[in-house]
Amino acid sequence: MESHIEKQNSDVLMISTLPKEKCWGFSKYLHQYQGVWSTLRFLQGALSAQQQFQAQSTDIILCSSPRTGTAWLKSLTFATITRTLYDDSTTPLLSKMPHDVVPFTEFDHAQFSTNRYLGIPLLATHLPYSLLPRSIIDCGCKLIYICRDPKDTFVSLYHFIAGHCKAENTQPFQLDEAFELFYEGISPYGPYWDHVLGYWKASLEHPDKLMFLKYEELVEDTVLYLKKIAEFKGYPFSSEEQQQGVPENIVQLCSFENISGLEVNKTGKHREGHGNLGMENNIFFRKGKVGDWKNYLTTEMAQRLDQLTMQKLSDSGLSL
Numbered sequence: 001m002e003s004h005i006e007k008q009n010s011d012v013l014m015i016s017t018l019p020k021e022k023c024w025g026f027s028k029y030l031h032q033y034q035g036v037w038s039t040l041r042f043l044q045g046a047l048s049a050q051q052q053f054q055a056q057s058t059d060i061i062l063c064s065s066p067r068t069g070t071a072w073l074k075s076l077t078f079a080t081i082t083r084t085l086y087d088d089s090t091t092p093l094l095s096k097m098p099h100d101v102v103p104f105t106e107f108d109h110a111q112f113s114t115n116r117y118l119g120i121p122l123l124a125t126h127l128p129y130s131l132l133p134r135s136i137i138d139c140g141c142k143l144i145y146i147c148r149d150p151k152d153t154f155v156s157l158y159h160f161i162a163g164h165c166k167a168e169n170t171q172p173f174q175l176d177e178a179f180e181l182f183y184e185g186i187s188p189y190g191p192y193w194d195h196v197l198g199y200w201k202a203s204l205e206h207p208d209k210l211m212f213l214k215y216e217e218l219v220e221d222t223v224l225y226l227k228k229i230a231e232f233k234g235y236p237f238s239s240e241e242q243q244q245g246v247p248e249n250i251v252q253l254c255s256f257e258n259i260s261g262l263e264v265n266k267t268g269k270h271r272e273g274h275g276n277l278g279m280e281n282n283i284f285f286r287k288g289k290v291g292d293w294k295n296y297l298t299t300e301m302a303q304r305l306d307q308l309t310m311q312k313l314s315d316s317g318l319s320l
């Protein structure tokens with residue numbers, strides 16, 4: 001049996017043979033592993049999670065491609081599960097950013113899989129369904145997936161990576177160059193459409209285990225979807241709670257305006273320490289709008305992306 005260190009060394013060797021591409025101007029490369037593009041750090045985390053992460057049947061795992069509403073889903077689900085432990089004035093969401101209350105399996109958690117933040121069985125992953133650690137599938141825990149219109153996802157991702165470039169003093173690609181890469185599937189955890197389809201198909205096969213959400217639907221009627229999420233997770237709102245407006249309070253607490261305006265999310269840093277300089281928390285909160293792509297993409301770009309999306313999703317029963 002390979003030791004942990006031997007496994008890490010053989011992973012490094014294997015990764016060095018993979019195809020790689022520049023990550024839209026960011027100093028890191030994207031490596032293509034089993035058809036999926038990801039940065040070295042996340043790929044190593046994914047391999048380590050595959051080997052070591054032990055899911056528990058009571059876990060709820062929030063799954064998403066980057067920039068599709070992960071932090072929002074984290075805060076909504078965290079606030080729902082902890083609603084009897086904390087109120088609006090004591091919730092950890094007031095002092096910690098959502099990524100710090102719901103850790104990522106492949107990044108924060110790969111080697112510490114028995115820990116759950118405050119003992120709350122809530123975790124997240126950006127991994128595609130095909131790369132999930134086996135224990136997640138085998139233990140039968142529940143998964144919630146969120147996806148988003150590829151046009152808004154691209155625009156959001158472009159700004160996020162440009163923000164990283166600014167922080168490290170590198171030059172981001174021009175938007176049209178990055179667009180071509182996204183179109184070709186070369187984006188973190190891309191191709192984006194494969195990520196969505198992997199979870200979509202799994203949700204059709206296991207509707208009781210995998211809930212599939214769209215950012216746009218969540219924006220449209222957040223209270224309705226929050227109730228569905230709570231029900232699915234096994235934490236339904238009682239009729240008394242509904243009469244008291246508990247779901248509405250959670251939606252308000254987690255709204256873009258409220259969450260992005262908290263001091264921790266305006267001026268705090270994420271993943272600081274352990275040799276990390278940390279990322280500004282405010283980079284995770286940009287506009288929180290549906291259709292912001294109209295301010296950045298030409299009509300031709302939007303049409304090309306829509307056409308590609310239609311092609312990729314044809315026969316799947318899904319539209320984005």
Ligand code: A3P
Nearest residue numbers: 067068069070071072156255256285286287288
């Ligand atoms: P925009 O860049 O379009 O504003 P993720 O958390 O998966 O990285 O997704 C980030 C996107 O979700 C960003 O989109 C961000 O602004 C938006 N977002 C963050 N918090 C939100 C909230 N509470 N409500 C709605 N959208 C939110």
